[in-house]
Amino acid sequence: MNTEKEGAAPIRPPSETPQTGRDSLALHGGEPVRRTPWPTYDKGAVFVHPEDEEAALRAIRSHLYFRYDYRAQRDTECGRFEEDLCRYLGSRHALAVSSGTTAIALAIMAAGVPPGSLIACPGFTFVATPSAIVLAGCTPLLVEVDENLQMDVEDLRRRWRPEIRGILVVHMRGFAADVETLTRFAAEMGVPLFEDAVPAFGAELGGRKLGTFGLAGAFSTQSDKSLNCGEGGFLATDDSVLFARAVVLSGAYEGRFRRHFPDGEPPIATDLDLPLLSFRMDEIRAALLRAEMKRLPIRLERFRSNYAYVARALADLPGIAIRRPVAPGAYLGEAFIFRVPGVDAKWFARALCCEGVDARNLGSDEDTNVRVFWNWRFLFGSRHVEEIKALLPATTRHLEEAIDVPLSSSLSTEDCDHLISAVRKVVGALGSGHPALAGTTAVGQ
DSSP, rough: OOOOTTTOOOBBSOOOOOOOTTSSSSGGGGOOOOOSSSOOOGGGGGOOOOOHHHHHHHHHHHHHOTTTTOOOOSSHHHHHHHHHHHHHTTOSSEEEEEEHHHHHHHHHHHHHHOOTTEEHHHHHTTTHHHHHHTTTEEEEEEEOOOTOOOOOOHHHHHOOOEEEEEEEEEEEEOOOOOOHHHHHHHHHHTEEEEEEEEOOOOEEETTTTTTTTSSSEEEEEESSSSOOOOSSEEEEEEOHHHHHHHHHHHHHTTTGGGGGGTTTSSSSSOTOOOOOOBBEEEEEEEEHHHHHTTTHHHHHHHHHHHHHHHHHHHHTTTOOEOOSSSSTTOBOOEEEEEEEBBOHHHHHHHHHHHHHHEEETTTTTOOOOTTTTOOGGGTTTTOOOOHHHHHSSHEEEEEEEHHEEEEETTOHHHHHHHHHHHHHHHHHHOOOEEEEEEEETOOOO
């Protein structure tokens, strides 16, 4: 474990004076580790095969784009996709919707959480998490994360108040949260636990799929996820009443919710006492996702093997603290996150970018990164950024030290070697005598 002084000011990086020579940083004028773009979804590096494209074209050519047409539920692309999801997750119900954000909001609303309630969520997550809580008519209560960027259960206990009517845990950047402990805590407090598994479809904890521990789990099929169709998502639950209500809220009007219960009567009598929010998935996206499901194991293995390869190669590197999973292998592998205590993390991320690797200092004050709570200004009105940061000081410190590198499932071994070389090169530029490297041991996986 790294030894670090709490609250110490970051140690400045090496001189920015331009250098020459093969081993000098590209930031200082040296030769970069790579010159080709780092593969990411927004550059087209997505895991889609010709068979997947043909499935989407088949749906387009059918001219049946609306999931609730004349066909039975089991004959639609959405219905078949939901059946595939239930088998894969081991869940009783699944509902394909328009986004991961709407899946989260539907779970909260369909569970009957009263509008105006507080929902606890971590201070490190994508902005969609608090946004979904707001969409459901509730208010986020932000909780600290620990040095591994997981929701701090003890801080949640300290902040607890009667107005909290639910806990929304997040498996952020594909890493399993300590959902088993949080499940017990939620039961102790008598509130439902919801899972934002938006970035973690396919990852497991103790042999159980993430998103199946709580009352309901929400997932995304946006372009950098395990299944990708540009936009979309789905909800999974074993609670039939919650599911039926979510179906109606998502847009199954005029009795169409009954199609989701072909083998018996639905657990709700009518759809007329719930609003219609039109959060449905369409048939074209569902067809693409159904086809992608066939190669999901391949993609998951690539995520995991790439991550494990990089983490092992950097585990002995002093000065960096690689994010620890809550249990061995309890991660997807879509991102490589490490902290650099005692070093200017903004400089470190900039140096990696110059070496040809996309990297981001999560807590940089030069970046309007919506994965950090102080940039969720819609929650804080006119409060100053430093005042907002002070609400979660531990989370702020950890994020200001953190470097995030996206790991596409399309990465080659050469790409992974470039990342390893770039990190080692930047650490090496600090010099073996750098105070931040003295007496430290990297945190491995």
